[in-house]
Amino acid sequence: MNITRGSGRLMLFAGDKKMENLNIDFYGPGISPDDNDPEHLFRIASRAEIGCFATQMGLIARYGEDYPHINYLAKLNSKTNLVKTAQAEPVSSAFYSVAQVDEFRECSGLGIPAVGYTIYAGSEYEAQMLHEAAQMIYAAHQRGIISVVWIYPRGAAVKDERDPHLIAGAAGLGCALGADFVKINYPTNHADPKQAFKEAVQAAGRCKVLCAGGSSVDARLFLERLWEQLFVSGAGGNATGRNIHQKPLKEAIQMCNAISAIVVSGVNVNEALSIYSGRKEFKLKRNNVG
Amino acid sequence: MNITRGSGRLMLFAGDKKMENLNIDFYGPGISPDDNDPEHLFRIASRAEIGCFATQMGLIARYGEDYPHINYLAKLNSKTNLVKTAQAEPVSSAFYSVAQVDEFRECSGLGIPAVGYTIYAGSEYEAQMLHEAAQMIYAAHQRGIISVVWIYPRGAAVKDERDPHLIAGAAGLGCALGADFVKINYPTNHADPKQAFKEAVQAAGRCKVLCAGGSSVDARLFLERLWEQLFVSGAGGNATGRNIHQKPLKEAIQMCNAISAIVVSGVNVNEALSIYSGRKEFKLKRNNVG
Amino acid sequence: MNITRGSGRLMLFAGDKKMENLNIDFYGPGISPDDNDPEHLFRIASRAEIGCFATQMGLIARYGEDYPHINYLAKLNSKTNLVKTAQAEPVSSAFYSVAQVDEFRECSGLGIPAVGYTIYAGSEYEAQMLHEAAQMIYAAHQRGIISVVWIYPRGAAVKDERDPHLIAGAAGLGCALGADFVKINYPTNHADPKQAFKEAVQAAGRCKVLCAGGSSVDARLFLERLWEQLFVSGAGGNATGRNIHQKPLKEAIQMCNAISAIVVSGVNVNEALSIYSGRKEFKLKRNNVG
Amino acid sequence: MNITRGSGRLMLFAGDKKMENLNIDFYGPGISPDDNDPEHLFRIASRAEIGCFATQMGLIARYGEDYPHINYLAKLNSKTNLVKTAQAEPVSSAFYSVAQVDEFRECSGLGIPAVGYTIYAGSEYEAQMLHEAAQMIYAAHQRGIISVVWIYPRGAAVKDERDPHLIAGAAGLGCALGADFVKINYPTNHADPKQAFKEAVQAAGRCKVLCAGGSSVDARLFLERLWEQLFVSGAGGNATGRNIHQKPLKEAIQMCNAISAIVVSGVNVNEALSIYSGRKEFKLKRNNVG
């Protein structure tokens, strides 16, 4: 798979939050003014070393023509953050079928090697989301498209979303659905999360686990935790959004590259920090992007 | 796009309220008796300078034959104002598919260069409306039809519909859906709304923002605010209904022209007022309407 | 349109209440024993002068073969009167598509120039009914079939179903859907209903308004009100059921003819009463029934 | 119609209760041990004189090969008795389309001249069931298949399921749907039910009324009531289950034959009792079974 550059590990740049969190992640104190322009995401994705850039088809359709060399992941469903779990059980429906993604891919000539879908396991609408995810994965595999599922246990039935055993269950669920990658939360409710996280990685079997580095703003802490997730716990990649795009363009690109250096090339944290600070260049070996 | 006459800005005449507000906007004190006849809308749209006239397909089908030169926007969904948010979460479903609009367009020979859909973000039925909107936009783009989404945060989860940050989120949502234009409310809950509104315009990126001038009855105030929205905040056009069609025919046409003069030709408020008062003529350069 | 005999006004004989009101309208004190046999409706419709006979497809399928010269209106949805608004929001779904009506029409050779659908505006299921009605109208027009919508504001959100302004809104809604005729209730909650009713007729524009003569049993009062609806308020026809079919066959036929004489031929109330009492014959000029 | 043997009256053997009542009707005190084997139903249906045997397609598929000469009625929907009306409004969905029944009929070579569906009128899910029933009847008639609807008023809105006027409404509803037969309950809440039942028979018009003989265990009482339903009230047949299949095979067959003798041949109760007791043989004239 060219999106992992042969490493088997995926650096996923998450840019789907304009729907999920509305403008909270893009404008306000501590966020670079660059980030309020949706094109910021494309500028980063096109200049940095990433595996794929996950975002909604609407954005790909609007900006893709000017950024034709990005490997896109079309995120098929999203919901806003307005309705909280205390009000109603979480649910999110696919906007498009994989067949439509494929049709768009052909018409536009863009590279969309992957699709994604979010499941709220434990929601009373779980059955609907499991169905849509299973159909997405089935249709993706028929077409040689990579499938990624975001699985978050959520709803009145879920007391602790960060419980390691529950997160491992979510990871196993991703495997049982046949996804290529499953994005789960990091089990922060545990004395030694990096050990606890191994349960999830193992439970996912051949389905690779993506994890966020957490919301830590400190770059060293963030990269250290990422390194541990990958090389202690055995994660198959990362999915990072805010820690990248809330930075000004140049710094965002350098953060992307620092992450990729760890994820794809396996460098240590100090080397990654040099890349982040701009003291060192980073370039992945290019494969043919199909 | 000929509906913007090359200006990139859209003067949208909104005539979809016979469903949305039943007869409240069309009959009663302060409303011209002309307005109770649905044909009033067509008389205005056909004689005034507008970008497009947004209304339901049913009205287009019934009157379009006699008004073949209007650029129509087929509004695909609408709901009545009867069920209030306090009673039930807002929801509105598409009446027709874009394929049906297209089929009608071909049969009737009418110009319907645009389609529209309203989303109540934050409603518990949000998933259904996001799906339908995404499908409308996808199908519209396949056929070279302009797509406009009206996005109003509404429902038990929405405490303040006029919050600037939330409105900016709605604008960004329109962009993430891939719409050409997003109609949002003006962030009146802010000390300096025209500055606050810039957040939304920027968050929408390449999706252009349409805004109502507000419910102000005073023409100068109305046109001043419109001018500010466009040339201070950077809006991509307007969507105006009641401030036009509640007036007698001649005055309604002059108001349309005054608005168009600002939106499309960028004239100042005084010049627009001259047009509104009939002291000055206004004519847009005609492009070929396809 | 042959169903209006060139008058532009429609005499609709409503025979859909076997579903809507179960046996309440057909059996009991003050109702002719004739009325408990469903064939009574067909006997009336076939011998009297009517514009069209509105009933369910099931009845048309069962009796139509023996009554091939009636102009039928296939009522596509109906609900029973069992679940009251206080218990649950009103909803009624289409039993058949227009394509199926058309297919049946072709197979049976029967004349079904019109279809109908009831919408409960203000119900929480309004979106579903607006969608189905819009689809019915779209499909009917594609096939040259007349469309009639019954629009009744109903549900927890509707405080006064007979409010003139609300009824005018319902009339305008029918127009916005593109229906040929809209059946609404008479605004009895008004000092001068026949003046008040004009708001509705005007709001409906080119969509013609049908109205019931009310539940008055007195023939003169009933016909007077009908005359006023048509020639004072400007209604486009009537929809009458119980005031016809609850009478014995001969009297029912004479009532039909009296109504038609007013609606289609525009006779005055005294002349209509002569027809009703049998002192005078009434025959419409026959057009070719297609 | 061969299922009525030219009498116009239908002897329907109801064998759909394995879903409707689970094992309550098939195992326990007062029930023959024979009845716990599903094949018991087929043994009866194949050896007794019946019009048709109504049961689920699943059973027909499993046993039909060994009982190829039965006239089957495929019951398209069923629900279990677990969820009571006090807990939730009753609803039952079609398992198969008529097209699938037809396809199965062709593949299996079995005789399935009829289909059936249960409607709970007055349930909040009534709209869904009316739609499915109407579609079943439409599709059945296209294919020359007899349609039977079971209509039971039920739900929070129904205070008295045995009210004669309400039952007559259900009968009329069956007619308005276009069904060939409507199975309704007997109006036991009336001083003279056999007179009261006439209202229903008449209200059903050309749709024939089927009625259960009631739950009476005494054979004479059961057969007397059946005779009255048919020849006093004018019913078009019977639908009997438990009073047949809870008996041992031989007695069950004799009960079937006694019922058929009344329904199809119109014998009196004494003669039917002779058949039931085995003192007399009963054989219907065989028509060609198509």
Place this chain on the structure above:
Amino acid sequence: MNITRGSGRLMLFAGDKKMENLNIDFYGPGISPDDNDPEHLFRIASRAEIGCFATQMGLIARYGEDYPHINYLAKLNSKTNLVKTAQAEPVSSAFYSVAQVDEFRECSGLGIPAVGYTIYAGSEYEAQMLHEAAQMIYAAHQRGIISVVWIYPRGAAVKDERDPHLIAGAAGLGCALGADFVKINYPTNHADPKQAFKEAVQAAGRCKVLCAGGSSVDARLFLERLWEQLFVSGAGGNATGRNIHQKPLKEAIQMCNAISAIVVSGVNVNEALSIYSGRKEFKLKRNNVG
């Protein structure tokens, strides 16, 4: 049927709990560490003597290529254990159609002779699940695929899930749906469950009953109960998961073989225990696997 090796009895190895119970059944005290790797299930299924291995299509798609000789049962629906019955009525939807299973089967070349579906009878969503199950069975039989339904009475309406009479009803329901096998719970709420269980086996008729051996950890007790279910009560096979896969690989294989020896070859409990302990080899006669 080759999955019963001609015995008419099915040894079903249940491996669908990664969705149903998340990671609870796969990781924790008393569970072999082997079990946290999803491949453990495939290792067992490929080396042990089993009738079929029931699991989700996603797992089959991911691992099947390396385990091409297993007879798979594609479990079409599953739900997580997060939402408890006290919170919401149980519901589970099919992820795939049988047509998709068939298509996958053809593309992959894997042996998938069976499909399965779980129904929660007595849930308020029962109608939806009965519909999906009936459709699965219909489509499976068209293609010569074996159908298995898991039927568990569950929901607010079900007071005692282990009531023998209710379980017999579930068994009969499986038969009425036309399934080949029905998996039900063992009626532990009875003084003599193995006698009580006969009611269910008989009620299922030609639909064969599968039963779990129970959660007993003691091998002798487990195998004794299994033997009784089969040879006292007349069950048509077993469905066993945790009692197999929670053991280390070698022991799991031996347990599988011990179960198969009882189910398929009908050995006694002592002989089965010898196989489980490894003192004796067990090999089924191989048929051609199609």
